[in-house]
Amino acid sequence: MDLFDTVSSTAQGLPVASAGSPLAVRMRPRTVEEVAGQAHLLVPGSPLRRLVEPGDANARRAAPTSVVLWGPPGTGKTTLAYLIAATSGRRFVELSAVTAGVKDVRAVIEDARRRLATDGGETVLFIDEVHRFTKAQQDALLPSVENRWVTLVAATTENPSFSVNSPLLSRSLLLTLQPLGVEDVRLLVRRAIEDERGFGGTVALTEDAEKHLLRLAGGDARKALTILEAATGAALTGPFDDASGTTPVVIDLETVERAIDVAAVRYDRDGDQHYDVISAFIKSMRGSDVDAALHYLARMVAAGEDPRFIARRIVIAAAEEVGMADPSALQTAVAAAQAVALIGMPEARIILAEAVVHVTTAPKSNASYRGIDAALADVRAGRIGTVPMHLRDAHYAGARPLGHGQDYRYAHDEPHAVAAQQYLPDELVGTRYYTPSDRGHERLVAERLDRIRAILSSGDSHTPTTER
Incomplete structure (x- = not known):
């Protein structure tokens, strides 16, 4: 009872x-x-x-x-x-x-x-x-x-x-509550087969069929029993030899596959699964694991996630994770976002995949991201100072008598188009926000930046020009 x-x-x-x-x-x-x-x-x-x-x-x-x-x-x-x-x-x-x-x-x-x-x-x-x-x-x-x-x-x-x-x-x-382990679900499935409330021993699962069912269930007891019920129904409506019913009807792998096509993707666009999957997606791109990144992309696509949301995350990753190590990654990501909005699903999945592969396999640098955050931290902490006189706007009436623009050096008139003059406020002179990596295109940026900073700090000058 x-x-x-x-x-x-x-x-x-x-x-x-x-x-x-x-x-x-x-x-x-x-x-x-x-x-x-x-x-x-x-x-x-x-x-x-x-x-x-x-x-x-x-x-x-x-x-x-x-x-x-x-x-x-x-x-x-x-x-x-x-x-x-x-x-x-x-x-x-x-x-x-x-x-x-x-x-x-x-x-x-x-x-x-x-x-x-x-x-x-x-x-x-x-x-x-x-x-x-x-x-x-x-x-x-x-x-x-x-x-x-x-x-x-x-x-x-x-x-x-x-x-x-x-x-x-x-x-x-x-x-x-934690997802059920494989052995927990296996216990429930076997109990349903043997218990009188279930099938009372009238059916039996082959080893391959049981493994496939457990894999499809993904730790969901209700899903496992629903698949078992569907597979049992398919088996009992098919031909079998023992008309007396004393021999269990065997449910094989083919029967389970025929009963259910694919496991539903556990993903809720409004819940924590949404945050978990998108987090894993971004971290996989950052970690350069292209197979994992495509897996999480597939989970979002299969669950009906808005492809424009996915595209926006790829654009952010291109700037934040790749940056100047491969500037073309951002171009690919932006083009993908525009194409996704133009094309829509299901073809947009191909565009998203191309952008994911580019961002994931590109050399990585977060130097630009760290640079702007460091600069913001200084600004928010009050380390602002005043704009140097020679950099101030001198176009409006009364500006020049105040000294605005005086001794400003026009970069294009200088060797290598680099004018040796102070750009930061006095209290921030010598501060370094951007430190390029030695990866990808940013290695070239680093070499050029070293030369630029050497010129800027040298103080070498030519005849000053007026502001343009």
């Missing part, structure tokens, strides 16, 4: 899996011991364990009243919410942030208050995809959390720092 059936009289509102329910629903863990992974959250005495396991009133009062479960899809967030209600006999109410509004939230909270006042029991309020709630909807939850009218369990696949209001987050225990 399913645990949810045994507690239905006390834990009202819990969904009861039927024979027609999806495999992932039928195989949802009934006890803490059946939960795969997340051992770091379920150690004895931990806050989550105190919520999940029934205990005395004092232990329950010591347990957190609001929990935010953050983790990738298929790691057990919904399962843990069900277990909190099922094992404690508390009433369970589930809201989806996709469809529920402020009115729905307030109605649930008011009902929970009424039940508490009339000894109708405690309520576990589970909100899936809480990151989709507006600020007003999240604010509506605050009184219920502060007054313990409900035990709030909120689930999100996105970093709560970006998606959950600070007042609600500060009143909640944030628990991070």
